[in-house]
Amino acid sequence: QQCNLAGWWKNDLGSKMQVFNVDNKGDFSGMYHTAVSSTQKPIKPSPLRGSQHLDGDDKCTFGFVVNWKSFSDSTAVFVGQCFTDDKEREVLQTAWLLREKVDNLDNDWKATRSGHNVFTRVNPDE
Ligand code: BTN
Numbered sequence: 001q002q003c004n005l006a007g008w009w010k011n012d013l014g015s016k017m018q019v020f021n022v023d024n025k026g027d028f029s030g031m032y033h034t035a036v037s038s039t040q041k042p043i044k045p046s047p048l049r050g051s052q053h054l055d056g057d058d059k060c061t062f063g064f065v066v067n068w069k070s071f072s073d074s075t076a077v078f079v080g081q082c083f084t085d086d087k088e089r090e091v092l093q094t095a096w097l098l099r100e101k102v103d104n105l106d107n108d109w110k111a112t113r114s115g116h117n118v119f120t121r122v123n124p125d126e
Contacts, residue, residue: 006020015032030064064078094117
């Protein structure tokens with residue numbers, strides 16, 4: 001069993017992402033539909049770009065970056081690993097860093113948040 005990130009995924013916050021075709025180098029793009037935001041502006045789907053390992057097992061590691069440019073000046077990066085749970089479901093365990101834009105160097109210390117998200121595969125119409 002091999003991991004292929006292509007398709008729709010949902011995380012524990014209710015965010016969804018669609019990963020488009022993964023190429024033969026493991027590179028991919030997609031769209032991230034976050035369920036939550038630290039901004040006041042209406043949330044919009046945001047482009048992501050990433051890269052995954054193409055190991056011959058179901059435990060590949062990967063990373064991607066999301067540019068929230070249509071409603072926020074922040075940037076997020078996710079790193080993670082695929083797993084298969086005891087019910088044969090694919091699970092992505094991820095950690096993220098969210099970089100917020102601050103006005104000056106003195107505010108740099110508070111500009112990065114971090115967290116953890118778990119994604120499972122979903123059907124596009126769910
Ligand atoms: C922002 O708030 O400036 C942009 C949206 C950030 C959404 C974050 S990224 C990490 C976490 N996981 C999600 O699915 N959404 C939030």
